[in-house]
Amino acid sequence: MKHQEGASFWGAPSLCPAQAPDPARARVANVRRFTRYVALGDSQTEGLWDGDDTVGLTGFADRLAVRLDGLFPGLGYANLAIRGHRIGDVLRTQLPTALSMEPDLVTVCIGMNDVTRPGRSFTRALGDLEYVYRSLAASGATVVTTTFPDITQILPVGRLLGTRVIQINDAISDAAERYGFHLVDLYSAPSMREPETWSPDRVHGSAKGHALFAAAAAEALGLPGSNHDWALATGGDQTQSFRARAYSQVLWTQNMLMPWLWRHLRGQSGGTGRSPRRPDLMYLSA
Numbered sequence: 001m002k003h004q005e006g007a008s009f010w011g012a013p014s015l016c017p018a019q020a021p022d023p024a025r026a027r028v029a030n031v032r033r034f035t036r037y038v039a040l041g042d043s044q045t046e047g048l049w050d051g052d053d054t055v056g057l058t059g060f061a062d063r064l065a066v067r068l069d070g071l072f073p074g075l076g077y078a079n080l081a082i083r084g085h086r087i088g089d090v091l092r093t094q095l096p097t098a099l100s101m102e103p104d105l106v107t108v109c110i111g112m113n114d115v116t117r118p119g120r121s122f123t124r125a126l127g128d129l130e131y132v133y134r135s136l137a138a139s140g141a142t143v144v145t146t147t148f149p150d151i152t153q154i155l156p157v158g159r160l161l162g163t164r165v166i167q168i169n170d171a172i173s174d175a176a177e178r179y180g181f182h183l184v185d186l187y188s189a190p191s192m193r194e195p196e197t198w199s200p201d202r203v204h205g206s207a208k209g210h211a212l213f214a215a216a217a218a219e220a221l222g223l224p225g226s227n228h229d230w231a232l233a234t235g236g237d238q239t240q241s242f243r244a245r246a247y248s249q250v251l252w253t254q255n256m257l258m259p260w261l262w263r264h265l266r267g268q269s270g271g272t273g274r275s276p277r278r279p280d281l282m283y284l285s286a
Contacts (some may be wrong), residue, residue: 043083
């Protein structure tokens with residue numbers, strides 16, 4: 001009997017090198033393909049301190065979009081985040097626009113501007129957050145959301161806000177479990193307590209921080225090549241002398257806290273008059 005190329009003696013296809021299973025390709029095949037990704041949020045999602053307004057911002061959402069497009073070319077991506085936006089702003093302006101785009105993937109990281117804002121509006125903000133989450137769940141999109149890091153380990157005034165962070169993190173975690181969202185837990189990650197993860201204002205991620213946030217979202221989605229390394233501490237010596245720590249806190253108060261307080265006393269935010277930098281779904285590649 002004549003043996004045919006590409007078949008075994010018994011007639012079944014042979015596993016020649018060109019036909020051997022590719023584990024990497026198999027992992028990609030098991031990942032849901034996303035075609036429309038919309039990012040909601042404030043300055044963190046907008047990408048502050050990962051680039052600048054002159055050369056352009058990047059940010060974790062852009063980094064995640066590029067990674068997704070590398071897996072599945074042709075991704076449509078919109079970033080509706082605006083610095084200074086509170087949960088109520090996202091509910092009224094960003095959410096309706098996002099839902100009209102019929103996304104199959106949404107990242108939402110909101111609430112720190114409500115945590116830091118004085119007054120009694122925080123309880124209402126938590127109610128608005130639940131409405132945002134409920135609306136996204138009803139849309140059928142895959143949703144990635146995140147808790148906030150332990151700011152008592154980052155900010156000089158963090159202890160004043162620690163209780164609110166725990167409250168909003170509980171609300172975020174409960175909603176993620178209730179609606180089946182993918183949750184990124186920044187609060188317990190050792191890497192989030194390292195100074196180099198954060199920009200000089202200690203509120204926004206540095207370029208390294210944004211890379212870690214994107215890696216965390218990739219792990220939450222189970223993307224090929226992702227792992228939990230983003231959460232690990234680098235192991236460097238992070239201790240400071242009392243004098244160095246005190247001087248650092250004085251500089252932070254002078255250069256970061258006081259200008260922020262002055263803006264809020266005048267009823268302004270960093271996002272006043274701004275528009276989203278990616279207001280429409282745009283393809284990252286052909």
